[in-house]
Amino acid sequence: MAGVKHNRQVTSDEALTLAFEIGYEEWNEEHVIDNASIPVAKLSDHTKAVHDALALEHGSLTGLTDDDHLQYAHLDGRRPFTNYIDINETTPPANPAANVLRIYVEDFKGFSFYSFRDSTGMVRKLVRDSVFVGKNVTGDTIPASRAVYASGSSEGVPTIAKARANNLATMPCVGVTLESIANNAFGRVMQVGLVENIDTSAFAAGNVLYVSSTVAGILVATPPLYPNIRQEIGTILVSDAAVGSVQVVARSMFNEGILDHGGLLGVADDDHTQYLLVDGTRAMTGDITMSAGTHVDLADKTSYLKFQDALFRQHPTDATYVELRKSDLSALLNLAVDILNAGSYRCGWATMDVSNRLRFRTWFGGAWTEVGQIYFTTGDFTIYRAGDITMLDQKIQKLGTFTDAQRPAAGTVGRWIFNTDDGMPNYDDGVNWRDINGNIT
Numbered sequence: 001m002a003g004v005k006h007n008r009q010v011t012s013d014e015a016l017t018l019a020f021e022i023g024y025e026e027w028n029e030e031h032v033i034d035n036a037s038i039p040v041a042k043l044s045d046h047t048k049a050v051h052d053a054l055a056l057e058h059g060s061l062t063g064l065t066d067d068d069h070l071q072y073a074h075l076d077g078r079r080p081f082t083n084y085i086d087i088n089e090t091t092p093p094a095n096p097a098a099n100v101l102r103i104y105v106e107d108f109k110g111f112s113f114y115s116f117r118d119s120t121g122m123v124r125k126l127v128r129d130s131v132f133v134g135k136n137v138t139g140d141t142i143p144a145s146r147a148v149y150a151s152g153s154s155e156g157v158p159t160i161a162k163a164r165a166n167n168l169a170t171m172p173c174v175g176v177t178l179e180s181i182a183n184n185a186f187g188r189v190m191q192v193g194l195v196e197n198i199d200t201s202a203f204a205a206g207n208v209l210y211v212s213s214t215v216a217g218i219l220v221a222t223p224p225l226y227p228n229i230r231q232e233i234g235t236i237l238v239s240d241a242a243v244g245s246v247q248v249v250a251r252s253m254f255n256e257g258i259l260d261h262g263g264l265l266g267v268a269d270d271d272h273t274q275y276l277l278v279d280g281t282r283a284m285t286g287d288i289t290m291s292a293g294t295h296v297d298l299a300d301k302t303s304y305l306k307f308q309d310a311l312f313r314q315h316p317t318d319a320t321y322v323e324l325r326k327s328d329l330s331a332l333l334n335l336a337v338d339i340l341n342a343g344s345y346r347c348g349w350a351t352m353d354v355s356n357r358l359r360f361r362t363w364f365g366g367a368w369t370e371v372g373q374i375y376f377t378t379g380d381f382t383i384y385r386a387g388d389i390t391m392l393d394q395k396i397q398k399l400g401t402f403t404d405a406q407r408p409a410a411g412t413v414g415r416w417i418f419n420t421d422d423g424m425p426n427y428d429d430g431v432n433w434r435d436i437n438g439n440i441t
Contacts, residue, residue: 087114095121109133109157109186130192134160136181144180145198145246146217147173147233148189160189162217165210165229165253172231172253173211176219176246190248200236200244207236209246211253229253399425404441407433 058064073079087105089112096102098119103126106115111133114126125131136142137151137159148160149170160181163173176195181187203209203221212218213228223230231253238245276282290296399418402408407417407426415428422441426433432440 092123093117095119111186111188131178131188131190132158132175133186134158134181134189135186136160136183138162139183141183142177142181142187142217144177145195145219146177147211147219148175148177148217150174157186160187163211164216165213165224165231168229170216171211171229173233173250175250176233176248192249193247194237194245195234195248196245197242198244198246199241200239200246201241203236203239205236205239207239209233209236 067074070079073081089105089107092106092115093102093104095117096119101116101118103114103116105112107113115123116126117123134148134150135154135157137154138161142148142160142162147163149163149172150158151161152159158174160174160177161170164170175189175191178188178190178195207221208223209219209221209232210223211229211231211233212220213224219233232249232251234246234248234250236244237247270277273282276284399416401418401420404419404421407419408415410428410431410433412428413430417426417433418424419426419433419435419441422435424435426435426441435441
């Protein structure tokens, strides 16, 4: 018989007072009430009284697995929380079973941290921001929003001091202080995360922040220049005097002074196309200007300076000479040499042609004009002036021929000419032209 079990005696007076009919006037603790004998209509007005009088066993009720209690969170997560959750601090618990995380709140140096522990005993802090606790042992208070570096350790946490980018000893910055930290006190440092509700009015949104090289702990928007150390610390997201925010990311520092070029990848790559290659495969695109007293050394007769289609080298048999030949060394080439180049005024230049003539030219009347040659033959040479007129050879010295009108003005002692007007040699005494008898001509 389905029934309801009572845990105490009920008298007939109590039963009458409760105004419901029962098949017995009184019974003991183990008696059973016949459900059919209880008028439901009469029970409805006295539900609480009946509940107080009758201790129902929850496990015997039907529909226990129905989702009747909407005020509770469901195990399968179908019902979200509608308000905040308070979690009290507790001592760190034991490790959970495998494949389970145990979440709790613990005290760490006076701060509540939301932690979780896995079956191996690893404990991690479950927060949006990467925050650690440091200790100030500098002797002075470190204000909030200051860049700090790790100066050592004490009581299981890093000691911190204000960072400054002018010295490797006070770098790198490991984060930004979240509150003012008195000397010998603990405080939180944001390493990666969002610092909110601070004064960022000195900066514009989007400014990248760096550790200052002039004032310890200060963040600046201008990157320090070498020999200081450049380290990005964060980016201004909101510029405001009260509700400003900074995305803090303590990145790696960059110190140009300790960057070794030889340690870089790809040092042997041809990345600098503005330079000549030692193998000679890149052509010059402009003139080479050499300082006074400098020169190019050719190691020996097998070393060359290569021009367009020519090679300039030490003479193969006599180191006191040089020669200019075609690339295949088959023939000598024309060699042009500026005797003097003074801006747009050229006094002269010479060329050596394949007939062993050294030709001299001068700039005159807007064009180059040949003024003479030296012709080399085996054991002999001849000097010509313009028009292949012989002026001097090794065996017979010949004077240049001039008329009185053609000859240059006197004034250079020691010059000789043959004057065709008087039919004899003339010499320059520094003032006048005179014949061999001393007469002024």
